[in-house]
Amino acid sequence: MSIIEIKSLSVFYGRFQALKDISLAIEKQKITALIGPSGCGKTTFLRSLNRMNDLIEDVRISGNVFIKGKDIYQPGMDLLELRKKVGMVFQRPNPFPLAIYDNVIYGLRVHGVLKEKIIEEKLRWSLESVHLWEEVKDKLGSSALSLSGEQQQRLCIARLIAVEPEILLMDEPCSALDPIATTKIENLMYELKKQYTIVIVTHNMQQAARVSDYTGYFYLGELVEFGETDQIFTNPRDSRTEDYVTGRFG
């Protein structure tokens, strides 16, 4: 069952067309990977799913993005509510320069959760969900910046899921991490998909092949091919996808 439906989505930065008429359905509680060379539009596409592109000057967007049947580009859309539902993890971990505790509950406070009991419960549940609780339970007051890069990335994921989103967007979440830390995040993604829908942009094709259920290949703003991950990596239908996944591209 699809949770996100994209219909004829085009994005322009000034006169440059970054996305060309993309239509696609993203399945609920699955991991969808977006691959393609730099500048192909995959990050633009990802950022279109929670209207992060709105923040860019001179951007123009046409088409529709339906999340659970509701068009997020309709006037009157509550962006705070949208981004609560569709959270984002970035390339580099971006914890706030605050205590670990404050980082995790930040979103709850923004969304008006004030009851200490609920906050304590959500704090522990979020940190346990990302397997960070045991590591930080005795130093919740320490700065989040004192954690390792991989712990910081897991903390950022905990901060997101504290507000109970349904969709997690991940923009190269492991590109700043070493292979062991990458494995931990990938294992975490595998666990998280039982509850959340994950869309991940990655330059690492092996990562896309390992973690995702579906893969889309973007090139020059077009969605060249979309399909089940094993099909894309063993038997791509489009020769451009084949050239890219076999490294013959360019």
Next chain:
Amino acid sequence: MKRHFDEELAELNKEILRMGALTEESIYKSIEALKTLSMKKAKQVIAEDDRINELELVIDEKCLDLIALYQPMAVDLRFIVMAMKICTDLERIADLAVDICERVLEMADKPLLKPLIDIPKLATLAQGMVKEAIDAFINRDAGQAREVILRAEPEADNLRNLVQSELINDYILKDPSAAPRAVSLLLVARHLERICDHATNIAEDAIYMVEAKVVKHRLGVLKET
């Protein structure tokens, strides 16, 4: 842009070709040994089998290295995995040629039970199937691979049945003292039929490599396409 990986793949292709050539030679020599009941030729095939066994190990190791070092995808991955499977079939074919030679050694000190008619036909067919299946793999020719499966394989089964029925009905049942020599010939026919089965496997793998279609155990899919 030319990839270093392409050179490695070309090298693997050459190794498969080399193993295929040695295997074909092995079948040819074993049939010659059978036709002439030559112990010398039979022993030569048995002695030369080690070269093919060694090549199997070399190809297996090369395939594993390529997978581990390059993490191939799509057509490259299919080629390497199928190369691994095909070299197992080639090694088994060479073993069957050795089995035929062992039958020759059993029969060499006695006169042949009967003039060989259908067994040489089956042998020629087996040899041709192996050659065509390897060519199909090396040349990425799925059409040729289909020919091997759809045309040659039923013919091989038919010839094996003819040989079997003749040896049982006309020799073993009529004259039990002929049984040992008849059984040796029956086994030769069985070995040749098994060679045809392995050639079919190679052809099926060639189709998977080229078209990413699984036709193994799916004759319907093969006939539809």
